[in-house]
Structures are given as C-alpha cells and as structure tokens.
Amino acid sequence: MAPHVSYPLQDVPGIDISPVVRDLIDRGPVHPVDTAGGRIGWLVTGHDAVQEVLRDPQFSRAAMTGDAADPLGGAFEGPGAIVSLDPPDHTRVRKVIAASFTPRTITRLRPGVEVIAEQLVTAMIASGSPGDLVAGVGVPLPLMVICELLGVPYEDRATFSRWADSIMAISSISPDEASANKQSLLGYLHDLVRARRNEAQHDLVSLLAHTPTGDGTPLDGLEIANLCIGILVGGYDTTANEICNMVFLLCTNPHLMAHARTGSTGLNETIDEMMRWIALSINVGFPRKATRDTVLGGQPIAAGDVVFPDVIAANRDASVFADPHSLVPGRENQRRTLLFGSGPHFCPGAHLARTEIEVALSTLLRRLPGLRLAVAPEEVPWRWGQLVRGPRELLISW
C-alpha cells in the first residue's frame, strides 16, 4: 500500500533524498498528498511529468497566490515577485533581468568571483586548521557576489543576510517573524531603489530602476524591491549550501574527490553529478495550480488542484538516469538534471551559480591539497526547518 504523505514533508538530516520520496519514485510519477491547506494535492516525482508541470502554462504560479498549501506562505508574492507571476506579467519582468544574466555577462563577473574566493580561502588558512567552511567560504562568497551584483553597501550585508535567511524558513521561525523580516527587507530595498533612481551606479538595482520593461512601462519601486528579493533569496542561500554540500560529498566519497582532482573536465563532471544527486530541499518549493481538468503522468487532475513538482525526485528517475541513487561523474544524460527548473521560470541565475560553485571548489582544491573533514561525517550538524538543506557548520582540515 502507498504510504500516507502530508505536504510539507518532514525534514530529515543530511542531503540525501528523503526516504519517503525515494519510496514514492518507484511507485509512479504522480502521488496524492494531504496539503497544509486541508485538501488533496499531487506530488510529482517523474522526470517527464515534472518537466510538463514546469513548462505548461495551464499549471499556474499566479493562481497559487494566498493558497495555504504553499509551504513558503506568501514569502514570494506581490508585484514584481517574479517566480509567482504568470505570462504576460512574468514576461514583462523577466525581460528586464534577462540581459543581466546572460552567459556573457556572467563570464565578465568571473574574475571578481575569483578574487573573492581567493581572499576568503586565504583568510581561512590564516586562521588555522581546522576551519568552518560554512562561515569561512560557503556563506560569504555568494553573499558578497549577490550584494555586489545588486549594489548593497558592504556595511549593510550582515543585516541583509539575516532578513534573507528568514524568508526561506519553513518552520525554524514563526510566520509573524518571517513576515516582519520580509517587510524590513522590502523597505530596505525600496530605499535603495529610490537612491539609485536619483543617482545611478554600476549595479543591478540602478539598471532595474532605469530600464523600461518589454511593454515600455518601467517597473515601480515595489516591483523592483520584490524582484530583488527573488534574486537575493533565490541566489544566495541555494548557492551557499550547494558549495558546502559539495565539499561534504567530496570529503566523504574518495572516488568523487579523485575525479574532481583530474582537471577542469573532471571537476565539471563531478559538479554536474553532485548537483543532480544532492537533495538541496525536501520541500522543493514552488507549487502550481491546475487551471483546468487535465491528465498528468496518467493521473487525472481537477481544475483547482495543487501540484508540487519535485525536481529533486525527477533527478533520481531511473528512466533517465541509470542507477540514479549512485554518484557517477560523467554519466549519460547528465545535462538533463532539473535542478534549475525548466520552462519560463528556468533559473536565470543558473550560470552565475555554476560559476560561483566552480570557482569556490577549484580554489579550495588548489589551495588545500589535503582537504578533508575534521570531524566524523555523522557528527556534522545539519540545518533544520529551512527550505534549503546543508550543514550548519562544516569543520575541515588541510
């Protein structure tokens, strides 16, 4: 008999896929779940079905607004909150940021990311082994990159990151606290937009404040503030945890460490495979609502039903990835991972995240030839009650 599943799913320590989801994957592509809104919803685990939900506009993000079944509540709602918009509103906002995230633009950011990585690793070495990778490199690197990109002044970064962390909390803080922190962050960004409207600088907020949208109308201050929250929250916590999770995997899987140390192709293949395998979230995030009766993966879905596309489960679908629960760098179909989504909301920061991860790992491997965990793997403390999973602290030696 299929297990009874409630969504959001229970957190489990570590970064492997939840045992509940692993069990479901083998049973079929679409599964009934009880939602926090008190209705039946559908957890989608099959690769093709997840891709269909992400690409087909009949599964709407905008229709989820205010729905209690969304584990993140209203954290990503409001004008300009890109991930909660449907076309044509979505297209209008997406066009404004498109130019800032092309591979060519991000390639130009790479030298700056390399300097930051070098400085952080140097400082960690200077403080002596063992060091905490989370505080030393994992968190500050993406935070510095995103603040640099947006144009957030250096002295505001600590407060900025505290507010950002609380937006991704599923159960680690109260909904009132999360909502108050989101308002503070919105207010802060709104002020920044005003400042940049008066005096533009070389940063993304200035660009957003001065570029007309696809239909010619400029984004207003609140739209830009909400858009920046999407960019900040989408881009900082995810990348920070991915870097630390990957170092944990390298240190606990000698075949991965050996492959990553064979050169840039080996490192890239290892990163691709770790990206596919790591369950960066238990509750993958952005649910959609069916806007008409349909059939998904053989399962009838009624108009108004909520569907949860689980990209992590899709990355373990045996019909696409042979022996999906093993870590095999250089495997076939590597690029079919759905970690960065698919369709209109496909992660605009994918190339930037890739660059940051690659730079962080190559710098660590080069500067720390003896890189290893300073504690037993089972003693690593894991984050709890956050959307994104990763170690709270990762003590490494070199």
Ligand code: HEM
């Ligand atoms: C390892 C790091 C990252 C992962 C795993 C990730 C994953 C994702 C996924 C799966 C989506 C699609 C969500 C959906 O359709 O439901 C998404 C969207 C998004 N991501 Fe990322 N992301 C990462 C890094 C970044 C970075 C570095 C940035 C920006 C600097 C960023 C900004 C965004 C934005 C703004 C969206 C919304 C796009 C839209 O709605 O059109 N992400 N991300």
